[in-house]
Amino acid sequence: MKNFELTREYIDNLKALIQSKDETAIQAIVDDLHPADIAEVYEEMTIDEAKYLYFIMDDDKAADVLTELEEEDRNRFLGHLPSEIIAKRFIDNMDSDDAADILGALDEEIQQEVLSHMDDVSSAGNIADLLSFDEDTAGGLMAKELIKVKENWSIPTCIKSMRRQAADIDEVYYVYVVDTDGILKGTISLKKILLSPSSSIVKDLYNPDIISVKADTKDEEVSNLMDKYDLVAMPVIDQVGRLIGRITIDDVVDVMREEAEKDYQLASGITDDVELNDSLWAHTRARIPWLFIGLLGGIFGSRVVGGFESIIDQHPQLTFFMGLIAAMGGNVGIQSSAIVVQALASQSMGIETTTFKLLKELSISVLNATVLSLLIFAYNYFAGASMALTATVSVAMFSVVVFASLFGTAVPLLMNRLKFDPAVATGPFITTLNDIIGMFIYFSIGSLIFSLLM
Amino acid sequence: MKNFELTREYIDNLKALIQSKDETAIQAIVDDLHPADIAEVYEEMTIDEAKYLYFIMDDDKAADVLTELEEEDRNRFLGHLPSEIIAKRFIDNMDSDDAADILGALDEEIQQEVLSHMDDVSSAGNIADLLSFDEDTAGGLMAKELIKVKENWSIPTCIKSMRRQAADIDEVYYVYVVDTDGILKGTISLKKILLSPSSSIVKDLYNPDIISVKADTKDEEVSNLMDKYDLVAMPVIDQVGRLIGRITIDDVVDVMREEAEKDYQLASGITDDVELNDSLWAHTRARIPWLFIGLLGGIFGSRVVGGFESIIDQHPQLTFFMGLIAAMGGNVGIQSSAIVVQALASQSMGIETTTFKLLKELSISVLNATVLSLLIFAYNYFAGASMALTATVSVAMFSVVVFASLFGTAVPLLMNRLKFDPAVATGPFITTLNDIIGMFIYFSIGSLIFSLLM
Numbered sequence: 001m002k003n004f005e006l007t008r009e010y011i012d013n014l015k016a017l018i019q020s021k022d023e024t025a026i027q028a029i030v031d032d033l034h035p036a037d038i039a040e041v042y043e044e045m046t047i048d049e050a051k052y053l054y055f056i057m058d059d060d061k062a063a064d065v066l067t068e069l070e071e072e073d074r075n076r077f078l079g080h081l082p083s084e085i086i087a088k089r090f091i092d093n094m095d096s097d098d099a100a101d102i103l104g105a106l107d108e109e110i111q112q113e114v115l116s117h118m119d120d121v122s123s124a125g126n127i128a129d130l131l132s133f134d135e136d137t138a139g140g141l142m143a144k145e146l147i148k149v150k151e152n153w154s155i156p157t158c159i160k161s162m163r164r165q166a167a168d169i170d171e172v173y174y175v176y177v178v179d180t181d182g183i184l185k186g187t188i189s190l191k192k193i194l195l196s197p198s199s200s201i202v203k204d205l206y207n208p209d210i211i212s213v214k215a216d217t218k219d220e221e222v223s224n225l226m227d228k229y230d231l232v233a234m235p236v237i238d239q240v241g242r243l244i245g246r247i248t249i250d251d252v253v254d255v256m257r258e259e260a261e262k263d264y265q266l267a268s269g270i271t272d273d274v275e276l277n278d279s280l281w282a283h284t285r286a287r288i289p290w291l292f293i294g295l296l297g298g299i300f301g302s303r304v305v306g307g308f309e310s311i312i313d314q315h316p317q318l319t320f321f322m323g324l325i326a327a328m329g330g331n332v333g334i335q336s337s338a339i340v341v342q343a344l345a346s347q348s349m350g351i352e353t354t355t356f357k358l359l360k361e362l363s364i365s366v367l368n369a370t371v372l373s374l375l376i377f378a379y380n381y382f383a384g385a386s387m388a389l390t391a392t393v394s395v396a397m398f399s400v401v402v403f404a405s406l407f408g409t410a411v412p413l414l415m416n417r418l419k420f421d422p423a424v425a426t427g428p429f430i431t432t433l434n435d436i437i438g439m440f441i442y443f444s445i446g447s448l449i450f451s452l453l454m
Numbered sequence: 455m456k457n458f459e460l461t462r463e464y465i466d467n468l469k470a471l472i473q474s475k476d477e478t479a480i481q482a483i484v485d486d487l488h489p490a491d492i493a494e495v496y497e498e499m500t501i502d503e504a505k506y507l508y509f510i511m512d513d514d515k516a517a518d519v520l521t522e523l524e525e526e527d528r529n530r531f532l533g534h535l536p537s538e539i540i541a542k543r544f545i546d547n548m549d550s551d552d553a554a555d556i557l558g559a560l561d562e563e564i565q566q567e568v569l570s571h572m573d574d575v576s577s578a579g580n581i582a583d584l585l586s587f588d589e590d591t592a593g594g595l596m597a598k599e600l601i602k603v604k605e606n607w608s609i610p611t612c613i614k615s616m617r618r619q620a621a622d623i624d625e626v627y628y629v630y631v632v633d634t635d636g637i638l639k640g641t642i643s644l645k646k647i648l649l650s651p652s653s654s655i656v657k658d659l660y661n662p663d664i665i666s667v668k669a670d671t672k673d674e675e676v677s678n679l680m681d682k683y684d685l686v687a688m689p690v691i692d693q694v695g696r697l698i699g700r701i702t703i704d705d706v707v708d709v710m711r712e713e714a715e716k717d718y719q720l721a722s723g724i725t726d727d728v729e730l731n732d733s734l735w736a737h738t739r740a741r742i743p744w745l746f747i748g749l750l751g752g753i754f755g756s757r758v759v760g761g762f763e764s765i766i767d768q769h770p771q772l773t774f775f776m777g778l779i780a781a782m783g784g785n786v787g788i789q790s791s792a793i794v795v796q797a798l799a800s801q802s803m804g805i806e807t808t809t810f811k812l813l814k815e816l817s818i819s820v821l822n823a824t825v826l827s828l829l830i831f832a833y834n835y836f837a838g839a840s841m842a843l844t845a846t847v848s849v850a851m852f853s854v855v856v857f858a859s860l861f862g863t864a865v866p867l868l869m870n871r872l873k874f875d876p877a878v879a880t881g882p883f884i885t886t887l888n889d890i891i892g893m894f895i896y897f898s899i900g901s902l903i904f905s906l907l908m
Contacts, residue, residue, distance in 0.1 A: 034663075034665070034683060036682045036683050036684075159648065162648070163648065163649055166645045166648070166649070173627070173686070190644050190648075191620045194613065194616070194617065194620070194644075195617055195620070209488075211488070227707055227711065228490045229488060229490050230490075230704040232627070232686050232703060232704070249686060249703050249707070250684040250686070253681055253703070253707065253710070256707070256710065256711065256714075257681065257710065257714070257800075260710075260711075260714035260715075260718070261714075261796060263718060264714070264717060264718050264721060264792065264796065265792065265796075267718060267721055267722055267792075268721055268788050268789055268791075268792030268793075268880070269785050269788055269789050269792075270789055270792060270793065274793065275793075275796075275797060276793055276794065276796075276797040276811065277806065280814070280817055280818055280821065283793075283818045284818060284821055284822060287786075287789050287818070287822060288822060288825065290785060290789075291782065291785055291786065291789075291822060291826060292826075292829075294781050294782055294785045295778070295782065295826055295829060295830065297781065298775070298777060298778025298779075298781050298782065299778065299830070299833055301777045301778060301781075302774040302775050302777065302778055303774075305773065305774045305776075305777065306771070306774045309770065309771075312770045312773060313770050316763065316766045316767050316770060316773075317760070317763075319759065319766060319770075319773040319776065320756040320757075320759045320760045321752070321756050322759075322773065322776055322777060323752060323755045323756065323759065323776060323777075323780055323889050323893060324749070324752025324753065324755060324756055325752075326777055326780065326781075327748050327751065327752050327755075327780075327885065327886065327889055328745065328748055328749065328752065330784070330885070331723050331744060331745055331748045331882050331885075332741075332745065334722050334723055334881070334882075335722055335723050335724055335741050335744075335745075337722075338718065338719065338721075338722030338723075338724060339722075339724065339728065339729075339730055339737075340730065342715065342718065342719075342729075342730075343729060343730035346711075352731065357730065360734070363734055364734055364737045364738060364741070367734065367738055368738060368741060368742060368745060371742065372745060372746075372749055375746075375749060376749065376753070379753055426722070427788070428785050428788075431781065431784070431785070432781065435777050435781055439777060
């Protein structure tokens with residue numbers, strides 16, 4: 001299998017083949033592509049072209065492609081299919097976690113119809129179980145397919161049972177060990193099963209050191225645990241410790257990527273998961289909310305500055321440095337909030353108290369503020385500005401940098417304590433507030449210094 | 455094994471036990487903890503306490519803990535140990551990729567000493583091989599430990615050979631199939647080996663659809679491929695296609711996390727990988743460079759605004775909206791650059807040309823700019839501002855938003871083409887440039903409109 005690169009020519013060629021219904025050529029192309037590549041191709045196809053391609057694929061591949069599609073494209077495509085086809089062509093051929101993800105995005109009525117049309121009643125039951133969990137919990141991430149053995153079994157019993165269980169499962173990472181009540185006890189590796197004499201009993205071989213999560217554990221917590229402990233799969237247990245599913249690393253990688261992208265987008269003032277090739281409307285919807293808040297903040301800021309009209313009339317040079325003071329406040333605020341948000345996201349907050357963190361941030365900011373205000377003092381001094389202006393800009397720089405730094409640290413900590421997403425407190429939010437407060441500090445200090453010195 | 459939470463009390467208690475050399479109690483604590491947890495505990499210990507803890511652990515656990523430590527802490531710790539201890543106590547008990555990562559961070563002289571002290575000469579050779587690859591390539595990520603079978607082997611021969619090979623390997627994800635020249639042909643799952651009759655030959659069973667990378671493939675490319683194709687391990691081949699190693703998902707998760715954190719930090723104006731509990735000095739070093747650039751930009755901006763002194767003298771109300779215009783330019787610029795940087799990072803640039811992307815961005819920005827300038831027009835109109843001021847702010851808003859949006863899109867695209875990291879073009883960089891150009895646009899438009907209307 002070659003590494004695949006999507007090009008305009010490739011798509012145009014495929015569209016032409018579909019147009020001329022050249023089934024042999026299309027079959028060859030589809031056979032050669034990985035489902036993830038076909039999913040990329042799909043995004044460039046019309047509904048009719050997409051249907052035609054689906055008709056050519058075998059059931060397993062069609063199900064895999066559907067799993068790989070972006071949610072929006074998938075729902076649009078499924079909207080054109082009767083629920084019986086969805087059930088028998090796709091859902092019947094999927095792992096329970098993928099099936100639940102896909103059905104979870106459809107209307108409840110259609111979910112019921114699809115489940116009722118499934119050939120495999122036991123997997124329909126599994127999917128219905130999974131649909132009852134919140135999407136952003138361990139229960140929402142897990143699959144029901146797993147291999148488990150009882151602790152009192154011998155190796156040949158294990159192998160016999162595993163062969164039966166493995167028929168449904170693509171990849172076996174761990175074999176879980178449970179007691180007769182189904183309580184999770186540990187894992188046993190395929191390697192150990194392969195290497196041990198057949199007279200051994202599971203109880204004497206398995207590894208009892210196992211990290212598991214309850215079904216209601218948040219997905220972020222799951223991804224932090226799997227990352228920290230380098231796990232490729234993690235068992236999920238119910239309230240009494242019975243094994244009810246397992247989460248695999250590929251699902252968690254998606255969670256990690258989404259979390260990182262979301263934080264990045266919030267820091268950049270984008271509210272929605274928007275991609276370069278999304279529609280004009282999707283882009284506007286994702287960008288306008290923060291711009292609107294920025295506009296309101298800016299209008300409010302203009303009134304704050306307007307309140308200082310008389311000193312601006314007398315000393316217009318003060319306005320030359322408004323941009324500098326606002327920008328430094330903004331930059332420092334974003335830096336501070338970003339560091340807190342990252343620490344919260346990766347749960348590396350350390351063991352120090354909030355007061356200690358704020359005091360540390362205070363020292364860092366006093367250090368930075370001193371350097372910056374000395375530099376701007378030197379610049380204005382040598383550029384021949386008046387002593388009042390020089391002093392105002394330097395003192396304001398110091399105050400705004402220290403304020404913005406503490407503000408940028410405190411706001412996400414506070415939001416986190418109030419159970420809001422601290423990442424919202426980054427980017428335009430901090431900048432806008434800093435702008436307003438920064439201008440107030442700047443002109444207040446200016447009014448004071450100019451009235452003293454002139 | 456319980457989920458572990460590090461607290462001040464826990465650390466203080468452990469330090470007291472070490473102080474009183476209560477070996478039994480410490481042994482019990484260490485036995486109960488996962489290496490990743492011990493690594494967290496380590497960050498709170500002095501060198502002497504850390505050494506004491508290492509003395510209590512068995513070799514395997516000590517090696518695992520060392521792997522989990524942050525690079526800085528690890529190097530500091532290793533700096534206190536003779537190279538013979540490093541070799542026999544740690545490196546001899548590690549997977550080749552972890553060993554190469556750890557040695558790669560030490561001086562070349564010490565690397566040589568450690569390798570010469572290793573008991574296992576063949577793994578010393580493996581590590582030396584790995585050290586020759588760049589850290590940020592597939593070769594730098596891969597491990598030499600893998601299980602391979604020849605395509606002409608029967609199932610019993612496979613199992614015999616695998617038992618020998620597996621002794622060195624913690625977890626087996628895939629069994630690789632090679633021909634007699636060592637050329638990678640495909641994979642065969644443990645499941646298939648388990649389920650097939652013993653008379654079968656590998657050639658008839660293995661799966662030839664395999665995605666591999668060359669040793670010099672960039673780590674970002676590796677992580678994108680493993681994410682896209684949901685792989686838990688990926689084989690690495692040399693220039694002629696021979697299997698030389700494999701990369702596992704846990705290493706790639708680290709790459710992904712680092713990439714995401716780096717981009718986030720760049721967007722937030724932080725240059726170094728800095729964490730909340732790092733030293734004051736590390737924080738200052740990470741934050742001051744962008745603040746310094748912001749300072750220079752701000753000083754330059756003050757000169758640009760200063761160039762418009764005469765119009766500011768006549769119409770000081772113009773300065774009330776400087777903050778608004780600068781903020782909107784900054785916000786829009788960051789949004790646009792963030793979307794491009796994310797698309798570049800996830801290689802989801804789509805198949806459209808650069809011109810098409812810029813034209814699309816132009817449409818989005820014209821749409822946003824129209825909405826925003828109408829809103830600010832309405833505000834100023836109803837707030838009773840002069841027509842000249844109202845017109846200036848609205849026209850400038852429109853121009854700055856459109857400019858910032860195109861600028862924010864074009865700069866990262868250009869940087870990427872010139873082989874710089876496009877993420878550098880986000881955050882303070884875009885904001886600072888936008889500030890200066892925005893002020894120039896604002897006051898130029900103001901000068902023109904006021905001279906026409908008044």
